[in-house]
Amino acid sequence: MHRMAYRWTQDRAEAEDLVQDVLTRLFPRLDELEAVEKTGPWLMRVLYRRFVDLYRRNASSPIDDTAEPLADDDFFAERMQDQRDHVEQLILQRELNRALATIDAGWRDVILLHEVEGHSVLEVADILDISVGTVKSRLHRARKKLRSALESGTKTVPEPC
Amino acid sequence: MECKLAQAQLEQLKPSNEPELLAHLRKCGECRDFAEDLRILRLLRSLPAPEPTPGFEERVLRAASAGDEVARRVPSAIGWKLATAASLLLAVILALPEPGPVEPVPGLAQAVTAAVIPVTLALNSGRDLAGARIRVVMPEHLQLQGFENQRDLQWHTDLKAGANRLTLPVQRRSRSGVETILIEIEHNGARREFRVPVRGGINAQGGAEEKVQTI
Numbered sequence: 529m530h531r532m533a534y535r536w537t538q539d540r541a542e543a544e545d546l547v548q549d550v551l552t553r554l555f556p557r558l559d560e561l562e563a564v565e566k567t568g569p570w571l572m573r574v575l576y577r578r579f580v581d582l583y584r585r586n587a588s589s590p591i592d593d594t595a596e597p598l599a600d601d602d603f604f605a606e607r608m609q610d611q612r613d614h615v616e617q618l619i620l621q622r623e624l625n626r627a628l629a630t631i632d633a634g635w636r637d638v639i640l641l642h643e644v645e646g647h648s649v650l651e652v653a654d655i656l657d658i659s660v661g662t663v664k665s666r667l668h669r670a671r672k673k674l675r676s677a678l679e680s681g682t683k684t685v686p687e688p689c
Numbered sequence: 690m691e692c693k694l695a696q697a698q699l700e701q702l703k704p705s706n707e708p709e710l711l712a713h714l715r716k717c718g719e720c721r722d723f724a725e726d727l728r729i730l731r732l733l734r735s736l737p738a739p740e741p742t743p744g745f746e747e748r749v750l751r752a753a754s755a756g757d758e759v760a761r762r763v764p765s766a767i768g769w770k771l772a773t774a775a776s777l778l779l780a781v782i783l784a785l786p787e788p789g790p791v792e793p794v795p796g797l798a799q800a801v802t803a804a805v806i807p808v809t810l811a812l813n814s815g816r817d818l819a820g821a822r823i824r825v826v827m828p829e830h831l832q833l834q835g836f837e838n839q840r841d842l843q844w845h846t847d848l849k850a851g852a853n854r855l856t857l858p859v860q861r862r863s864r865s866g867v868e869t870i871l872i873e874i875e876h877n878g879a880r881r882e883f884r885v886p887v888r889g890g891i892n893a894q895g896g897a898e899e900k901v902q903t904i
Contacts, residue, residue, distance in 0.1 A: 530738075530740075530741045530745070531738040534738045534739060535736075535738060540739050540741075540742070543741075544741055544742065544745055544748075547741075547749065548748065548749045548752050548753075551749050551752075551753050552749075552752050552753045554753075555753045555754075565851065566851060567851065603737075603739055607737060617735070618737075620732055621732060621735065621736055621737065624729065624732050624733065624736065625736065639733065643730055643733040643734065644733050644734065644736050646734075671726055671729065674729055675722075675725055675726065675729060678729065
């Protein structure tokens with residue numbers, strides 16, 4: 529849950545707050561949780577709805593300047609310090625993370641849930657409350673968009689000194 | 690080279706591609722798109738995310754238990770209980786229901802020395818984990834009913850894909866503040882640790898103050 533919360537918020541502290549908020553709210557619904565057959569996608573759906581309530585709806589409010597999450601470059605910068613042998617891979621991952629931040633939120637959601645977190649198309653449809661056909665078409669468009677975003681972005685990896 | 694073969698080779702993740710494949714890619718736009726999609730997919734699947742900060746699980750537990758006053762009945766069968774449900778990626782401590790004192794079994798003379806606080810976990814696994822090792826380390830002031838002299842318990846079990854319920858019959862040895870139970874799950878070298886804080890003491894009626902905790 530924390531990992532997905534981070535992918536949506538792109539902020540470590542916000543991700544923790546979001547997970548805490550969701551789990552605290554789930555507390556009185558433990559019976560419901562126990563009856564759920566596949567807990568993972570169910571929790572993801574609850575997390576997604578809360579994320580939309582807290583972040584995306586606020587983002588459209590005229591008195592709240594909260595915007596869509598930006599790519600968390602600081603996280604990649606830290607990892608580059610820690611994993612100097614994998615800098616090239618991290619640069620590419622950072623570019624991809626930036627590209628993800630530029631695409632439509634609905635497309636980003638399906639990519640994050642399906643390609644990154646490995647949920648099936650059916651599960652993604654259930655989590656986001658959209659049809660399977662919509663998931664598939666968003667996936668197709670998002671992949672295309674990501675490809676062009678990466679092609680137009682900085683893909684060159686600096687030569688080692 | 691045909692596109693089908695070229696795409697099959699691209700999926701094989703070879704460190705360097707065959708000259709024949711490279712020649713095919715130079716002239717086939719469809720396979721170049723396929724190769725680029727594959728590269729992006731592999732990159733997406735490797736996207737890192739930070740771990741929560743230290744003490745996160747404990748903070749969530751405290752926040753959740755502090756905000757909830759719902760009393761729940763103790764399940765009739767107290768003890769180790771593994772049913773189906775969840776992943777090493779996700780552990781949910783479902784409930785620490787308000788227990789009330791455990792009913793003595795009629796006909797047996799022994800007294801119940803301390804109320805049992807059932808701590809129920811749902812270990813959510815994305816796949817079957819055959820022969821997973823579960824280790825439970827009890828803190829100084831808590832014990833498990835039936836294992837009074839053992840603070841470190843380990844056993845192997847098969848965890849199913851989905852939620853696996855585990856109920857610990859916890860008893861308090863003496864009054865103390867927050868105590869933390871360590872739970873470790875290991876499968877094929879992969880290991881996860883969960884720390885489960887248990888707070889509160891035995892109240893005047895012999896029941897525990899603790900109710901529900903969630904991670």
